[in-house]
Amino acid sequence: MSNERVLEDKVIVVTGAGRGIGREFALLAAQHGAKVVVNDLGSAVTGEGQDEKVADQVVREIRAAGGEAVANSDSVAEYKSAAGIVEQAVATYGRIDGVINNAGILRDRIFHKMEPEEFDAVMKVHLYGAFNVSRAAATYFRKQESGAYVHMTSGSGLYGNFGQANYSAAKLGICGLSRSIALEMSRFRVRSNCIGPSAFSRMIEAIPTNTPEQAAHVEKRRKTMSPARIAPMAVFLLSDLAKEVNGQIFSVRANEIYLVSQPRPIRSAHNSEGWTPGTIAEIVLPSFRSALVPLDRARDVLPSDVLP
Ligand SMILES: NC(=O)c1ccc[n+]([C@@H]2O[C@H](COP(=O)([O-])OP(=O)(O)OC[C@H]3O[C@@H](n4cnc5c(N)ncnc54)[C@H](O)[C@@H]3O)[C@@H](O)[C@H]2O)c1
Numbered sequence: 001m002s003n004e005r006v007l008e009d010k011v012i013v014v015t016g017a018g019r020g021i022g023r024e025f026a027l028l029a030a031q032h033g034a035k036v037v038v039n040d041l042g043s044a045v046t047g048e049g050q051d052e053k054v055a056d057q058v059v060r061e062i063r064a065a066g067g068e069a070v071a072n073s074d075s076v077a078e079y080k081s082a083a084g085i086v087e088q089a090v091a092t093y094g095r096i097d098g099v100i101n102n103a104g105i106l107r108d109r110i111f112h113k114m115e116p117e118e119f120d121a122v123m124k125v126h127l128y129g130a131f132n133v134s135r136a137a138a139t140y141f142r143k144q145e146s147g148a149y150v151h152m153t154s155g156s157g158l159y160g161n162f163g164q165a166n167y168s169a170a171k172l173g174i175c176g177l178s179r180s181i182a183l184e185m186s187r188f189r190v191r192s193n194c195i196g197p198s199a200f201s202r203m204i205e206a207i208p209t210n211t212p213e214q215a216a217h218v219e220k221r222r223k224t225m226s227p228a229r230i231a232p233m234a235v236f237l238l239s240d241l242a243k244e245v246n247g248q249i250f251s252v253r254a255n256e257i258y259l260v261s262q263p264r265p266i267r268s269a270h271n272s273e274g275w276t277p278g279t280i281a282e283i284v285l286p287s288f289r290s291a292l293v294p295l296d297r298a299r300d301v302l303p304s305d306v307l308p
Contacts, residue, residue, distance in 0.1 A: 007034035013037045014029065016104055020201030039076070096137055
């Protein structure tokens with residue numbers, strides 16, 4: 001089993017596959033026998049600029065290792081160009097079996113100073129990007145009655161973070177999108193799952209370290225939390241080994257894999273006469289108080305100083 005090529009002959013689109021985590025997804029998928037469309041706009045972390053060489057380079061690496069891949073440098077942020085990525089997969093390899101929505105940018109800013117353009121740019125790449133590529137592939141998945149999506153979410157959306165309201169909103173939105181796709185397309189044997197990765201890529205390097213202690217911590221984690229550690233989970237989820245896994249969210253970092261809970265009611269209160277603001281304060285609040293979710297952030301939920 002361990003040497004099995006679990007994506008043999010499957011055609012996989014990986015967006016943002018020129019660098020970081022996406023590059024590792026593309027390399028491992030190809031190693032497992034997939035024909036890979038390596039998409040990457042080649043932009044800066046903030047989304048500006050374009051460089052075709054970024055996707056080309058990964059295609060060269062895959063081919064040098066004996067794998068099959070083709071480059072695409074279109075943006076996922078607009079429907080037409082995103083659909084073109086899926087069309088290239090079908091035109092080149094005759095079909096499409098899986099999509100990894102991985103492309104991403106950051107425009108971090110504390111909320112009360114965040115500009116509408118900063119919110120918009122992040123939504124466009126992450127949430128619209130995931131919709132655009134997924135929707136284009138859905139037409140093929142429905143017809144052939146098979147297909148798998150893996151979307152990158154984030155601890156910032158799942159658990160919370162500072163300075164990333166745009167990114168958190170997009171990343172939690174992606175979980176809702178994935179869950180809806182899973183519910184609606186399971187009857188066509190299509191699966192949709194999310195991974196919240198933690199790995200040292202340029203995206204993480206973009207977060208400033210304010211103290212020597214923080215800088216030392218980053219240096220220590222750079223090796224254990226490498227982007228390559230995220231790839232086996234994505235390849236598993238795309239493969240038929242995961243045929244019973246649908247609508248789920250996982251966090252992955254270093255050698256750890258977590259299954260993440262999804263919102264469910266945890267306390268309830270009923271009053272046959274209905275509620276007033278006053279009776280809510282008097283009766284509901286005391287009964288809910290101990291279960292209110294604390295204002296912690298991703299790093300409080302999954303502290304990285306516990307990693308070996
Ligand atoms: N690194 C982490 O710890 C971490 C944590 C949580 C979530 N994520 C998510 O994982 C994914 C990969 O992140 P990474 O850390 O490898 O970042 P990265 O910056 O190294 O890679 C992202 C790639 O996406 C490409 N890209 C940007 N906009 C694009 C567009 N419009 N169309 C196509 N490609 C585009 C970039 O050129 C870049 O190569 C992202 O979705 C990110 O939000 C990463």
